[in-house]
Amino acid sequence: MQFDDDLNACAAAVERGDPDRFRAAMAAPVPARRVLFPIYAFNLEVARAPYVTQEPMIAQMRLQWWADALDEIASGGMVRRHEVATPLALAVGPEGAELLRPAVEARRRDADGSDPADAEDLEAYLSDTGGTLMWAAARALGSAREARVRALGTHLGFANYLLAVPELLRRNRQPFPDMSPGAIGAAVRSRLPLRADPDLAERPDAGARVAELSAWRVPAILARAARDPQAVLDGRLGGSEAGARLSLMLTAAGLRRLP
Known part of the structure; x- marks a missing residue:
């Protein structure tokens, strides 16, 4: 109880x-x-x-x-x-x-x-937060795909970091070493397409697939940020509620179809 x-x-x-x-x-x-x-x-x-x-x-x-x-x-x-x-x-x-x-x-x-000193410093922070969290969840669910899960968790950490940029700025933080839209756009595009990440080529096992549901918004957030980096600064990355729900439904449906 x-x-x-x-x-x-x-x-x-x-x-x-x-x-x-x-x-x-x-x-x-x-x-x-x-x-x-x-x-x-x-x-x-x-x-x-x-x-x-x-x-x-x-x-x-x-x-x-x-x-x-x-x-x-x-x-x-x-x-x-x-x-x-x-x-x-x-x-x-x-x-x-x-x-x-x-x-x-x-x-x-x-x-x-x-604040992050450089891109490598930010990447380490995202790995220690987003990557660690997703791997801890996947491992607890029986996964053995550590490299894949940590990589995707780090991408999720980056997407959430982009969403948090306006609030960080409000708190007088500098989320990126270079806060220009061009530099932010380049940082986003360096991750695209996600399928080019060699760690993500590994096929997920059952535990990884469940833990990876938390990354359901990552492709859409990164795509919007790549098209319009100013949206990161303006807080316009959230997208529509209906679109977000549909994305998760499709992701979860894919989970249930896989063996």
Whole structure:
């Protein structure tokens, strides 16, 4: 009963704070949601920790709380009672907790207000956040396709980063070393087409296919950003609600057709 209450709390938090991943989880098979919702709720907690306070020290303390929680899960011993940390322990286990450490450490730069120094620095941040999260989810679902999943998760991290640019600017951050539309467009086009990424040539297994549902909006977001880089700065990448829902429906239908 307590686990079900925790799972519902995780799902509700993801629905409020990360609606795209909530929809992806709801499109997944029901048993997979018991894994996905705690992982996505954890991500929500660490992603927003730097932004719920204007005090960097308090933000770092919030992140340290999660680092300590991962330590407890990784040790295989007692885990603190918390509506996200407790089901997360069951979802990922000790090895999965170790995998999630970079997702916490990467957010420390957000807490400090640090901007990416160059393209390589940004790529490392996206890999540690988006790539780590998707791989932790896929692994917990039984996947062995680490290179593929991490690559797609990093692309998802980039797409979400593009969506966040206007809010980051509002907070006096500089999301890209060069904020000109031309430079942003070049950064987007360097990822296209996604199928050219050699890591994505590997065929996904069942666990990867479920975890990869969270990337359902990536092609459309990148395509729009490539056509109109100014839309990144203006916050016009979201697209229509109807189009977004259709995209997820088609992605989920493809999942069910595959063996």
